[in-house]
Amino acid sequence: MIEIDGVSKAFGGLQAVHNVSFTVERGSITGLIGPNGAGKSTLFNIVAGVIPPDEGRIALDGQDITGLPPHQLFHRGLVRTFQIPHEFSRMTVRENLMIVPAGQQGESLLQSWLRWARIVRQDREILRRADEVLDFLEIGHLADELAGNLSGGQKKLLDLGRTMMTDARAVLLDEPGAGVNRTLLGKLAEAIERLNRERGYTFCVIEHDMDLIARLCDPVMVMANGELIASGSMETLRQDERVLEAYLGSGSSGQAGASA
Incomplete structure (x- = not known):
């Protein structure tokens, strides 16, 4: 449904994203993980039309949407949430x-x-x-x-609810579990699963909580140093040396241990 083809983006001398390609299949909940600084948020911003890529192409249902601004993508059914909810307080x-x-x-x-x-x-x-x-x-x-x-978790539920008020077909979720207590996190995960199963929503999820990723997502894409280094089920990725090295090498041994 969402095709990311050879996308690259640099900021000055920093190559934030380099030649990343993958597809978010219709009806899937696709995960996007990686250590801090891996390029995940930059890639999300490119797909969501916040910033243009230097190279590469984004397509939605086969139509080129590269560089279209967020309000145009909204009308095409592609919406995103943010790590910090943007409610009208x-x-x-x-x-x-x-x-x-x-x-x-x-x-x-x-x-x-x-x-x-x-x-x-x-x-x-x-x-x-x-x-x-x-x-x-x-x-x-x-x-x-x-x-x-509202609490942080309640705001995340509200953010998800706002996507339901649109004609969304594909939703980019940016760290839905950040700052959410375990009780509300379970409710949030259940809502995402129901929207996917009962209403056909397609999701792409950035998340650092590996338990949440394991519950929700298949397949999972792994980025490190701006590049896509692995993809597959969480079960497979837990045994992938490239993934373990990416987390351990970034000083995220605790996080890698949780995911392994």
């Missing part, structure tokens, strides 16, 4: 969901005057959809809470 959880759908007629002053009944119907539909998302994520009890008051 002074709006309620429900309001954070309701502002997501594009093309709302109430945003136009002229439409507000001329098509009020249609706007009311659209608002009711968006409200229904938002409440459905809240129920799906089991955070309906937080609907009227200010988003800024």
